[in-house]
Amino acid sequence: QVQLQESGPGLVKPSQTLSLTCTVSGGSISSAAYYWSWIRQHPGKGLEWIGYIYYSGSTYYNPSLKGRVNISVDTSNNQFSLKLSSVTAADTAVYYCARESRGGGLDPWGQGTLVTVSS
Amino acid sequence: EIVLTQSPGTLSLSPGERATLSCRASQSISSSYLAWYQQKPGQAPRLLIYGASSRATGIPDRFSGSGSGTDFTLTISRLEPEDFAVYYCQQYGSFRTFGQGTKVEIK
Numbered sequence: 141q142v143q144l145q146e147s148g149p150g151l152v153k154p155s156q157t158l159s160l161t162c163t164v165s166g167g168s169i170s171s172a173a174y175y176w177s178w179i180r181q182h183p184g185k186g187l188e189w190i191g192y193i194y195y196s197g198s199t200y201y202n203p204s205l206k207g208r209v210n211i212s213v214d215t216s217n218n219q220f221s222l223k224l225s226s227v228t229a230a231d232t233a234v235y236y237c238a239r240e241s242r243g244g245g246l247d248p249w250g251q252g253t254l255v256t257v258s259s
Numbered sequence: 260e261i262v263l264t265q266s267p268g269t270l271s272l273s274p275g276e277r278a279t280l281s282c283r284a285s286q287s288i289s290s291s292y293l294a295w296y297q298q299k300p301g302q303a304p305r306l307l308i309y310g311a312s313s314r315a316t317g318i319p320d321r322f323s324g325s326g327s328g329t330d331f332t333l334t335i336s337r338l339e340p341e342d343f344a345v346y347y348c349q350q351y352g353s354f355r356t357f358g359q360g361t362k363v364e365i366k
Binding site: 177186187188189200202203204236238240241243244245246247249250251252 | 292294296303304305306308309310315347351354355356357358359360
């Protein structure tokens with residue numbers, strides 16, 4: 141059974157870069173059947189898709205994040221990572237990683253990690 | 260960007276009743292690339308439906324999805340106590356976007 145777990149700092153200063161890692165266990169991140177995704181949820185709000193990466197390294201990002209996003213994959217450690225640059229308080233959110241099947245649907249999800257942007 | 264509008268915002272029902280949730284897209288979603296998720300407080304979302312009408316693994320058959328083009332529906336045939344939660348639709352035909360959610364609360 142595949143499980144995903146987010147890790148990274150819970151507090152980031154404004155203008156700095158938010159960095160999170162998602163570790164995949166119980167399955168290979170190199171599978172051609174899946175995309176590896178990041179989603180966030182602002183406190184008390186809905187869900188916002190950030191982007192995904194394929195095991196080959198190809199990426200697909202939410203254009204609303206205006207080039208601040210970079211997602212990378214480390215197949216040797218079965219991990220993928222999110223970097224979001226020039227953060228502001230508006231980037232405070234719970235960040236989730238999830239697996240997307242090429243047939244559609246995000247499943248499973250990590251438990252989520254709260255990142256607060258504050259000085 | 261495809262905008263998804265869910266209605267109603269809140270649905271107040273009793274256990275055993277039928278719930279009908281709507282998701283309308285600002286433009287047609289190709290190949291019915293639409294999913295539904297359930298989220299309970301403090302938990303990650305859980306995939307219920309993909310491809311507009313296919314149930315995800317382990318999802319009870321009281322959950323069903325239907326629709327195509329711009330209009331989609333999630334139906335819960337008889338509400339169980341554990342079904343009271345927030346439900347989101349998501350399209351994956353063009354980038355990915357989520358609806359704003361429908362809260363199903365106990366009446």
